[in-house]
Amino acid sequence: MAIQGAQQMLKNIGCRYLDLFSEFRYAAGFFYRSIVAVSQYFYRPQIGHRVITMQLLFTGVEALALLALIALALGAVIIIQGMSVLPQFGQGSLIYRILIMVITRELGPLLCAFVVIARSATAVSTELGHMVVSHQIEAYVATGVDPVRYLAAPRFIGITLSMLILNVYFNLFGLAGSYLLTRLFQPIHFTEYFHNLLIFLRTTDIVSTLLKSFVFGLIISHTAVYNGLKVQQSSTEVPQRVIKAVVQGFSLCILADAVITMIYYL
Amino acid sequence: MKLKIKYAEQIVGLFVLFSVIALALVLILMGINQRWFEKNYHFYSIFPSGEGLSRGMTVKLKGFTIGAVDSIRLTEKNTVRVDFHIYETYYDRVKPNSVLQLLQSPLGLGGGGLRFHPGDNDEAPVAEESFIPSTDFPEGRQLLEQGLVRGEESDDPVAAALANIDPLMLSAQELLESLNRTVRTLEDNLTGRERGLLYDTLEQSRASLWELEKTLASTGKVTENLAEITGRLADTEDLLRSLVGEQGSLGLLLYDEELYRRIVGILTELEQTSAELSGFGAYVNAQQPTITGLLKEGEATLIEGRDVLSGLKNNPLIRGGIPPAEAPTGTLRGVRPEE
Numbered sequence: 001m002a003i004q005g006a007q008q009m010l011k012n013i014g015c016r017y018l019d020l021f022s023e024f025r026y027a028a029g030f031f032y033r034s035i036v037a038v039s040q041y042f043y044r045p046q047i048g049h050r051v052i053t054m055q056l057l058f059t060g061v062e063a064l065a066l067l068a069l070i071a072l073a074l075g076a077v078i079i080i081q082g083m084s085v086l087p088q089f090g091q092g093s094l095i096y097r098i099l100i101m102v103i104t105r106e107l108g109p110l111l112c113a114f115v116v117i118a119r120s121a122t123a124v125s126t127e128l129g130h131m132v133v134s135h136q137i138e139a140y141v142a143t144g145v146d147p148v149r150y151l152a153a154p155r156f157i158g159i160t161l162s163m164l165i166l167n168v169y170f171n172l173f174g175l176a177g178s179y180l181l182t183r184l185f186q187p188i189h190f191t192e193y194f195h196n197l198l199i200f201l202r203t204t205d206i207v208s209t210l211l212k213s214f215v216f217g218l219i220i221s222h223t224a225v226y227n228g229l230k231v232q233q234s235s236t237e238v239p240q241r242v243i244k245a246v247v248q249g250f251s252l253c254i255l256a257d258a259v260i261t262m263i264y265y266l
Numbered sequence: 267m268k269l270k271i272k273y274a275e276q277i278v279g280l281f282v283l284f285s286v287i288a289l290a291l292v293l294i295l296m297g298i299n300q301r302w303f304e305k306n307y308h309f310y311s312i313f314p315s316g317e318g319l320s321r322g323m324t325v326k327l328k329g330f331t332i333g334a335v336d337s338i339r340l341t342e343k344n345t346v347r348v349d350f351h352i353y354e355t356y357y358d359r360v361k362p363n364s365v366l367q368l369l370q371s372p373l374g375l376g377g378g379g380l381r382f383h384p385g386d387n388d389e390a391p392v393a394e395e396s397f398i399p400s401t402d403f404p405e406g407r408q409l410l411e412q413g414l415v416r417g418e419e420s421d422d423p424v425a426a427a428l429a430n431i432d433p434l435m436l437s438a439q440e441l442l443e444s445l446n447r448t449v450r451t452l453e454d455n456l457t458g459r460e461r462g463l464l465y466d467t468l469e470q471s472r473a474s475l476w477e478l479e480k481t482l483a484s485t486g487k488v489t490e491n492l493a494e495i496t497g498r499l500a501d502t503e504d505l506l507r508s509l510v511g512e513q514g515s516l517g518l519l520l521y522d523e524e525l526y527r528r529i530v531g532i533l534t535e536l537e538q539t540s541a542e543l544s545g546f547g548a549y550v551n552a553q554q555p556t557i558t559g560l561l562k563e564g565e566a567t568l569i570e571g572r573d574v575l576s577g578l579k580n581n582p583l584i585r586g587g588i589p590p591a592e593a594p595t596g597t598l599r600g601v602r603p604e605e
Contacts, residue, residue, distance in 0.1 A: 056282070057271075057277060057278050060278070060281055061281050064281070165285040168285040169285060172288055198295050199300060
């Protein structure tokens with residue numbers, strides 16, 4: 001009896017890990033198919049042109065206000081705190097390095113990713129999940145339309161492009177917009193501020209932040225689309241898959257951020 | 267249809283276009299501010315350590331950034347080679363005898379940099395890829411000391427204060443090392459581990475003492491002889507007989523004319539010698555204040571020497587402090603003491 005119990009336990013563990021491995025392989029395969037579909041999209045853009053536009057509108061334009069607010073507040077806080085503390089140690093110029101490090105290299109892409117996950121990844125997962133439940137995906141397949149090429153690829157492109165563009169805006173608001181906000185509390189010379197900022201800003205910082213945005217965009221779009229299409233038949237699966245998309249999105253973005261940062265400092 | 271949906275493409279177009287323009291503008295402004303399109307003149311310097319040096323570190327002249335560090339690498343001689351460039355605008359400041367100084371924040375918060383000191387001459391700028399000495403090596407310091415460089419004071423008060431402390435500490439350290447060497451030499455001489463001037467003096471003193479001991483031993487024998495003579499003198503009868511008799515010393519003196527003349531001659535000479543001695547005595551008496559002064563100075567010098575030796579021996583940094591000085595006893599005694 002005890003031996004049978006142990007065997008069952010081992011079997012369960014084995015099955016669980018085999019399932020995990022199988023799911024990982026399936027997700028990797030899906031990612032590959034999505035990338036192929038994205039590359040094919042550029043040869044025949046008419047397929048999902050409107051979908052991409054709408055995705056950019058919902059993910060990019062509509063998130064801009066929230067991200068601008070976060071960027072302005074963050075930039076202003078860093079400038080005010082830095083300007084009040086750092087000059088006391090004769091290290092006033094460090095404020096520009098800190099601003100670039102925090103807004104451009106680290107928090108910019110990550111906060112954009114969090115906002116996009118919270119707003120758009122959930123929406124995409126829910127939308128696709130409901131499409132599965134209402135057999136719309138089956139209808140696409142039945143009429144010979146590839147759902148990955150028609151549904152996944154435009155969302156991939158839309159979310160990834162939105163991430164890149166939102167990150168540029170986040171940096172603009174965080175670095176430049178916060179200057180205007182800070183002027184309300186503390187006088188800083190316009191020319192001096194922007195000259196120093198542009199001196200300290202390196203191309204590697206810009207490449208790093210754009211690379212992070214691009215990778216985060218891929219991760220978010222993949223987790224959102226994959227989990228949306230993973231819904232089988234019940235509408236109760238939809239919120240579960242949405243939660244999985246959010247959790248996986250956050251986790252993978254943080255992991256990718258750490259990896260890219262480590263590569264940057266190598 | 268909602269306005270946003272109706273004009274979705276225009277809105278998205280503006281959204282994308284504005285971000286692309288902003289990114290391009292930032293890159294162009296970065297290029298202008300970071301002088302991407304201007305020529306830089308490259309030089310190199312050698313530092314003893316890479317501590318405080320970093321790639322991209324600014325090279326400053328009078329607070330203006332005139333260049334930056336390109337690369338830092340360890341050479342085969344275990345020195346650090348720093349390759350740096352100077353902007354075209356400031357190339358004419360790179361005169362011969364220019365030196366480079368590494369500035370580090372004493373608080374360890376960064377903000378350091380390389381300070382460029384141009385050579386104090388009107389010659390043409392040095393050629394590109396030339397060596398610019400650093401102040402961390404004697405070559406650079408020599409140029410500064412000889413006044414061949416236009417020096418610049420540090421603008422960081424803490425760094426300036428620490429820069430002043432450094433030479434003081436160096437002097438104090440040198441003094442302590444010198445004292446330590448002196449004490450060690452004294453100790454070696456006293457213990458006989460090393461043969462120096464002091465050791466020779468001590469050896470001579472020891473030899474003199476030994477000679478004195480021998481002399482004292484001889485004096486003991488002389489004293490014994492004197493005692494014997496005194497004993498003999500006690501027997502006056504025999505003595506008178508031997509003196510007054512014809513063959514006695516006094517008899518010979520009374521009856522021998524030749525001897526009498528000789529004695530008179532000797533007495534005359536003695537009188538003359540006595541007169542000369544008297545003159546010499548008067549001269550010595552006249553010179554006595556000078557001799558006394560010399561002796562007094564000699565004694566004071568000896569007391570000071572003894573204090574210095576005590577100080578060295580009991581140096582607060584080495585042993586236990588200088589003992590209070592004793593009041594010197596006067597060497598001058600009156601001609602009529604304790605009258």
